[in-house]
Amino acid sequence: MTIHQLINERVQAALAAAGAPAAPAVIQPASKPDFGDYQANGVMGAAKALKTNPRALAEKVVAALDLAGIADKVEIAGPGFINIHLAPEYLARRSEAALKDDKLGLAPLKPQRVMVEYSSPNLAKEMHVGHLRSSIIGDALARVMEYLGHEVVRANHVGDWGTQFGMLTAYLVETSQDGNAALELSDLETFYRNAKIRFDESEEFADRARDYVVKLQGGDQEVLRLWRQFVEISLEHCQAVYDKLNVNLKREHVRGESSYNDDLPVIVKELRAAGLLTESEGAQVVFLEEFRTQEDQPMGVIIQKKDGGYLYTTTDLGAVRYRHKTLGLDRVIYVVDARQSQHFAQMFSICRKAGFAPEEMKLEHVGFGVMMGDDGKPFKTRSGGTVKLIELLQEAEERAYALVAEKNPDLPEAEKREIAAAVGIGAVRYADLSKNRMSDYIFSWDTMLAFEGNTAPYLQYAYTRVQSVFRKAEDYDANARVVITEPAEKQLAAALVQFEDTLLSVADSCYPHYLSQYLYQIATLFSRFYEACPILKSEGEVRASRLQLAALTAKTLKTGLDLLGIKVLEAM
The missing domain is CATH 3.30.1360.70 (Arginyl tRNA synthetase N-terminal domain)
Incomplete structure (x- = not known):
């Protein structure tokens, strides 16, 4: 307990x-x-x-x-x-128990089967900064729940189906002699942009693109072959981004919209059988009494368009149905932009009414705000274009490398690069995870890479500072008793034993910034403890006890930062 x-x-x-x-x-x-x-x-x-x-x-x-x-x-x-x-004695015993336990004294809980759906980019173009928050927040939530003992199912619900792929296929056939052009990743963004221009400018091309969508959905083998090219190249790019960002998403976690294509007619049939569907202007619609239009009429959710096509909602309904019937999930967390809140509220409502998800299966939309530039507007390049995510991460590493080279010019090159990667990527992740996810926040390189204040470099440095104590200590008794007599010792110990409560709060609320705030508090309290209570200059059981508190601090910081997807370094 x-x-x-x-x-x-x-x-x-x-x-x-x-x-x-x-x-x-x-x-x-x-x-x-x-x-x-x-x-x-x-x-x-x-x-x-x-x-x-x-x-x-x-x-x-x-x-x-x-x-x-x-x-x-x-x-x-x-x-x-x-x-x-x-009581100091009580805190001392709890601290000792946490030190001896691989999981810092966490009590076993009744595990749930929890899915975290995050990142979920639309394929056929490069990931951009708009995918950053979902990827980071979702990854942190999945890590925390896994650490607590839940069975976590990661889901990358990629957009790999629909009109855009008909458009791309039509353009590929039009611009290639054999329809088998070697697609380079660097060309894919330009390719998409050019195809979109053709789609917007030529009605004949747009009709051809829609025809390819029908062929794709109908299982045409040649169109499917071309579609797989786009998907494969896009997923390779996504994986490179995830690896650099230290996000635990792999190919086996990808289950795209296309996975539910065969199930969409079944969804329509079951909604009709449940008496939920109404035909409106040729489309199949679910009207929800609890959602009202400005005219105070029930709001309609289109399930199937009059041309027979389906929408995102239909696919999402299929996904929920699959996640209940096949995966048997207890809880599904959707880490998606807060602006999609109405979509999820309506989709969840339909799921309950249709029986796709029983009441005991928890469905949650974990929304988040927008990442802003210094001008207070959504983050863009100087020319106003979309910032590619891989380029942002590369810049983070280069900026961190410049700082490392300035502070420690004599370090070997490989070590500088290793520190730069940990600091740069850690700074990007922590800048997001230290904020309330519902807030918009200003993206600032200077703030996030600072070694003072509530930043990743500050916390990473706090960890190395503790490790430097043990490098100087010639002897350390890992079984020594903790004895708390000073106020700074008690404040640090009282905070350290709140680790489990903090993680449970993160898992319950899906607010990762609770963990960030906690780790910053630990680093701050250790700094006060370090100044007020000399460690290596003290003697006997006092020295041994303070080393134990330092060890628990390091263990807590390392574990907590890892749960945020941030690497620690033994020296900086």
């Missing part, structure tokens, strides 16, 4: 004993050391519900509260807040 869970359970029991069994305990870490380590803030609400004096109720709760061996002081503050000061 985590500390938060333990305190919550005990305060809940004390509230019940004090006559407020239904009141939540409202436990949270204390905002200041003067207020203890945890605060129980549920008395105020309970007193209001019972129409009694909150201070008097708080006194009853404290009298009934059993925190023997856990807290050494419990006090009432203000009108009825309860401040809980954890």
Whole structure:
């Protein structure tokens, strides 16, 4: 049981004993050391519900509260807040247990089968900065849930079907003698752009492109062969981006829109059988009473167009149906731009009504804001074009390399490159993961590569700083007892043992910035501890204990940064 869970359970029991069994305990870490380590803030609400004096109720709760061996002081503050000061001995034992455990003292949980769908680029053109946030946020969530013990299914639901591929195939046939042109990755973006120009300018070409879509969906072998060329080249490019960005997506995680093509007529049939479909202007539509138009009419969701074609919603319905019936998932998390919130809300509603997903199967849209440039507008190149993701990552490494070369010019070239890759890519990832995902944020090279403040380089340096202590320490007893006597020791230990609570909060809420904030707090508290409590100059059990706290700090930072997809270095 985590500390938060333990305190919550005990305060809940004390509230019940004090006559407020239904009141939540409202436990949270204390905002200041003067207020203890945890605060129980549920008395105020309970007193209001019972129409009694909150201070008097708080006194009853404290009298009934059993925190023997856990807290050494419990006090009432203000009108009825309860401040809980954890016992140093208790923190010491929890710290020792975390150090000895490969997973830092995490308790086993009841595992769920969880899918995280993320990145999901449209193929046939290069990945750009618009794919960055989904890839980074989704990857961090998948890592955290896997570490906690859930069975995680990664899903890259790529756009590999539809009109754009008819357009590309038509253009390939038109510009190539044998329809088997050797497609270079660098040519693919230009190829797509030229095909789009033809599509927009020529109605005859557009009709031909649509004809190829029909052939593609109908299983025409020659069109399928050409389609596979585009898909293969695009996926090779995506994999190069994922590898550089340290994103755990592989080819086996790709299941594109095309995978559900054969199932789309079945979706229409089942929706009709469920009485959900209405024909409207020749199209097959589901009208949802809970979503209203400006005219206060039920909003319609098109499932099949009047020409027989299908939309993204139809494919997404097929995916949910497959994920329930075939994969047996407990929870599906869609990491997609917040602007798609209505699409997902409507799609989830249809799934429930049609029985594609039972109520116990959790469907969640994890939205996120936009990455902005210095001008406060969506991030673009100086000429106003889309920034290719691979080029952004290459620039991150080059900028980090310049910093490393300036600070440590005598390092071997290979070591400079290794540090630059870890710092540059780590900076890009952390700049995203340190922000509330629902917020838009300004992309700034200077801010993200700074060695001060809440940045990846600062945290990476904090880790190397701890490691330098052990390089200087000639002897280290990994089994030494932890003894906490100083305030800086206690504050650091109290934060270190909150690691599990932090991860559970990330997994429950899907907000990775909770972990980023936590790691920054750990690095800051270690810095204070390092200044206030000399490690190597101390002696005996004090020195051994402080080395243990330093070891737990390093282990926590390394594990936490890895869960964010950020590499640590033994020296910088």
